[in-house]
Amino acid sequence: MTEMQAPETGGAQPTAPARLDDLKAKMRLDGTVKRVELYGAFVDVGVGRDGLVHISQLRPERVNNVADVVKEGETVTVWVKRVDAANGRLDLTMIQPLAVDWIELKRGQVYTGKVTKVEKFGAFVDIGAERPGLVHVSEMATYRVEDPAELVKAGGEVRVQVLGVDAKKKQIKLSMKAIEMAEMEQEEGAGEPEEELTAMQLAFKRAQSGRQQAVGKSGQKSQANRQVQEDLLSRTLSSRRK
Numbered sequence: 176m177t178e179m180q181a182p183e184t185g186g187a188q189p190t191a192p193a194r195l196d197d198l199k200a201k202m203r204l205d206g207t208v209k210r211v212e213l214y215g216a217f218v219d220v221g222v223g224r225d226g227l228v229h230i231s232q233l234r235p236e237r238v239n240n241v242a243d244v245v246k247e248g249e250t251v252t253v254w255v256k257r258v259d260a261a262n263g264r265l266d267l268t269m270i271q272p273l274a275v276d277w278i279e280l281k282r283g284q285v286y287t288g289k290v291t292k293v294e295k296f297g298a299f300v301d302i303g304a305e306r307p308g309l310v311h312v313s314e315m316a317t318y319r320v321e322d323p324a325e326l327v328k329a330g331g332e333v334r335v336q337v338l339g340v341d342a343k344k345k346q347i348k349l350s351m352k353a354i355e356m357a358e359m360e361q362e363e364g365a366g367e368p369e370e371e372l373t374a375m376q377l378a379f380k381r382a383q384s385g386r387q388q389a390v391g392k393s394g395q396k397s398q399a400n401r402q403v404q405e406d407l408l409s410r411t412l413s414s415r416r417k
Contacts, residue, residue: 195222195260201272202255208245216245218253218267226265228253233269244269274303277342284337285354290327298327300335300349308347310335315351317359326351 192198206218209225216233217225228251233244245251257266275286288302297315299307310333312320320326327333335349336357 192220192222195224195258195263195265198222198255198258198260198265200255200257201274204253204255204267206251206253206267208247208249208251211241211245211247213241216241218251220253220265220267222265224263224265226253226255226267228267228269232256232267235270273305277305277340280304280337280340280342280347282337282339285334286337287332287334288349290329290331290333293324293327293329295323298323298333300333302335302347302349304347306345306347308335308337308349310349310351314338314349314353317352317355 192202192204204220206220206226208216209219210217213230215227215229217227219225228245230238230241233241238244251269253267253269254272255265256268256272258264286302288300288308290298291301291307292299295312297309297311299309301307310327312323315323315326333351334354335351336353338348338350338353340347
């Protein structure tokens with residue numbers, strides 16, 4: 176079971192890549208505004224090619240005038256939105272991206288998330304997506320859970336596995352039980368080498384027993400041969416005396 180690591184989109188020290196090829200989506204950078212246009216601003220992030228922050232990517236809310244947000248020569252924090260090294264194109268954004276996009280979410284992925292809300296029917300967990308996912312009460316443990324609040328608290332961290340994703344409805348189904356079951360299976364699997372070793376030991380003992388039996392039979396045969404020889408010698412001596 177592999178745990179997914181959400182891309183770092185904030186809080187970390189900005190990196191300083193030297194080439195366009197070094198850039199990756201959601202990478203956080205510091206840059207200098209080189210030119211302001213009606214449709215956006217060009218920012219130098221030190222890779223030999225200025226990136227464009229489109230006017231729609233300056234702020235989450237609507238921006239009518241680029242110059243109201245940024246000025247030439249100003250240092251700004253940006254994130255890589257899209258990079259096309261082959262064509263020398265770099266799109267940037269000043270809106271902090273989601274750690275996990277809808278297209279990145281897949282069934283079976285494991286995340287460590289923060290509980291945002293606890294209800295009678297389950298708990299909502301933030302894994303860095305646009306919306307928190309739901310861990311239904313039936314997916315909280317391998318046993319029946321009467322009250323989710325007995326297991327999780329708002330603000331606490333839990334490990335969850337993605338059960339399903341509906342991007343249109345903006346829904347993410349998560350499970351804590353699946354994690355517990357996977358760990359139980361791993362523990363059971365860890366005992367298999369010992370069982371195999373026991374089987375090998377039994378086979379070795381059987382082989383030893385077989386060799387001992389063969390030696391025993393060989394000894395019995397040798398003793399019988401000696402008895403026959405002694406009988407022949409005794410008869411020969413008896414006939415000579417006569």
